[in-house]
Amino acid sequence: xxxxxxxxxxxxxxxxxxxxxxxxxxxxxxxxxxxxxxxxxxxxxxxxxxxxxxxxxxxxxxxxxxxxxxxxxxxxxxxxxxxxxxxxxxxxxxxxxxxxxxxxxxxxxxxxxxxxxxxxxxxxxxxxxxxxxxxxxxxxxxxxxxxxxxxxxxxxxxxxxxxxxxxxxxxxxxxxxxxxxxxxxxxxxxxxxxxxxxxxxxxxxxxxxxxxxxxxxxxxxxxxxxxxxxxxxxxxxxxxxxxxxxxxxxxxxxxxxxxxxxxxxxxxxxxxxxxxxxxxxxxxxxxxxxxxxxxxxxxxxxxxxxxxxxxxxxxxxxxxxxxxxxxxxxxxxxxxxxxxxxxxxxxxxxxxxxxxxxxxxxxxxxxxxxxxxxxxxxxxxxxxxxxxxxxxxxxxxxxxxxxxxxxxxxxxxxxxxxxxxxxxxxxxxxxxxxxxxx
Numbered sequence: 001x002x003x004x005x006x007x008x009x010x011x012x013x014x015x016x017x018x019x020x021x022x023x024x025x026x027x028x029x030x031x032x033x034x035x036x037x038x039x040x041x042x043x044x045x046x047x048x049x050x051x052x053x054x055x056x057x058x059x060x061x062x063x064x065x066x067x068x069x070x071x072x073x074x075x076x077x078x079x080x081x082x083x084x085x086x087x088x089x090x091x092x093x094x095x096x097x098x099x100x101x102x103x104x105x106x107x108x109x110x111x112x113x114x115x116x117x118x119x120x121x122x123x124x125x126x127x128x129x130x131x132x133x134x135x136x137x138x139x140x141x142x143x144x145x146x147x148x149x150x151x152x153x154x155x156x157x158x159x160x161x162x163x164x165x166x167x168x169x170x171x172x173x174x175x176x177x178x179x180x181x182x183x184x185x186x187x188x189x190x191x192x193x194x195x196x197x198x199x200x201x202x203x204x205x206x207x208x209x210x211x212x213x214x215x216x217x218x219x220x221x222x223x224x225x226x227x228x229x230x231x232x233x234x235x236x237x238x239x240x241x242x243x244x245x246x247x248x249x250x251x252x253x254x255x256x257x258x259x260x261x262x263x264x265x266x267x268x269x270x271x272x273x274x275x276x277x278x279x280x281x282x283x284x285x286x287x288x289x290x291x292x293x294x295x296x297x298x299x300x301x302x303x304x305x306x307x308x309x310x311x312x313x314x315x316x317x318x319x320x321x322x323x324x325x326x327x328x329x330x331x332x333x334x335x336x337x338x339x340x341x342x343x344x345x346x347x348x349x350x351x352x353x354x355x356x357x358x359x360x361x362x363x364x365x366x367x368x369x370x371x372x373x374x375x376x377x378x379x380x381x382x383x384x385x386x387x388x389x390x391x392x393x394x395x396x397x398x399x400x401x402x403x404x405x406x407x408x409x410x411x412x413x414x415x416x417x418x419x420x421x422x423x424x425x426x427x428x429x430x431x432x433x434x435x436x437x438x
Contacts, residue, residue, distance in 0.1 A: 013102055027123055034124065034138045067121050104166065109155070179287050183291045215261050216258065219272075225290070226288065228278040242264075245349065248352055295323065295326060302369075306376070319366070367403075374411075385427070408425065
């Protein structure tokens with residue numbers, strides 16, 4: 001099942017799938033209207049509404065040829081604009097956001113509409129006959145080509161506006177954050193008690209140090225995009241053993257290197273095949289089962305903004321704001337314990353995210369690259385103050401406090417003005433005061 005989901009996500013992320021569907025729909029529409037337009041029906045329509053359906057074979061060919069040629073030209077221009085937008089976004093922000101542009105439904109739909117109208121005109125144009133061939137003009141199909149062309153013009157105007165809006169930094173960051181929040185809601189849906197949160201974040205579980213582990217080698221090199229935990233559980237239960245993940249979602253695995261381990265049993269070819277089949281390995285990371293990758297994309301934009309060549313503090317602050325929104329959603333969610341049991345017997349030990357780990361992923365590199373930047377350091381502290389108010393869990397609050405202390409230390413070391421250091425110290429004190437009052 002998880003392979004079907006990954007296949008569907010790959011289709012959604014492609015720039016050809018939606019246009020192909022629209023072209024197929026346009027061809028079906030053209031064939032259907034041509035079949036409706038029998039020669040006798042065409043004559044009656046022309047007599048009743050001559051201004052709408054009275055065009056001859058040559059006039060219909062000229063109209064459809066003009067629409068088809070203009071649509072394929074506009075489709076080429078649209079593709080060129082898309083490529084330019086991708087190049088600009090890649091150089092200005094990060095290449096990791098390119099897949100977000102490719103999977104943008106608006107971009108796919110616009111390209112599909114232009115190519116679809118072109119295909120529609122070709123199909124209808126092929127059926128028009130005149131002169132010695134015998135006269136046949138599918139008047140209804142020819143007429144429908146005109147509103148389709150007007151719809152395509154509307155899509156062109158929309159596309160120009162959409163591209164101009166989508167390459168803005170705030171739009172890019174918001175789109176990534178929205179997708180990441182959806183992944184958080186899907187991966188960590190439960191808002192349960194404090195004990196469950198603590199157990200997941202601290203990794204408390206049975207002592208399996210005495211076990212002898214046999215490694216399962218990977219059969220493919222790439223990033224782990226998804227794991228079917230149920231398949232791992234079934235393999236462990238069938239063989240009466242424990243399966244431990246050695247590489248988690250989002251990590252890079254090299255062929256023939258350890259992918260998982262099995263407790264106390266020699267691995268056979270069938271076990272290796274089934275355990276490898278439970279992993280989806282590809283050339284890049286995806287957000288579907290890897291919320292940390294969404295955080296990573298926003299962090300990369302912030303690092304690019306903080307680089308000396310760009311020095312865009314406002315974009316870096318936008319990144320911190322949206323990272324705070326993602327972590328605020330995570331702060332109250334239970335992250336599952338890595339241990340999956342069958343009748344009290346541990347069968348699978350997963351390798352997944354923790355709140356402190358995701359917090360470090362979000363803020364560590366931004367803090368390290370924001371040395372001397374009072375605005376960014378202050379916003380980091382303000383965000384940590386908000387996150388502290390979102391959770392009562394002791395261990396999560398401790399991770400937030402440690403992050404605030406590291407930011408205060410960075411400011412003390414890198415901010416030269418005493419007044420600026422005092423502002424950052426005041427923000428740190430406010431966060432500490434909020435923690436004490438809860």
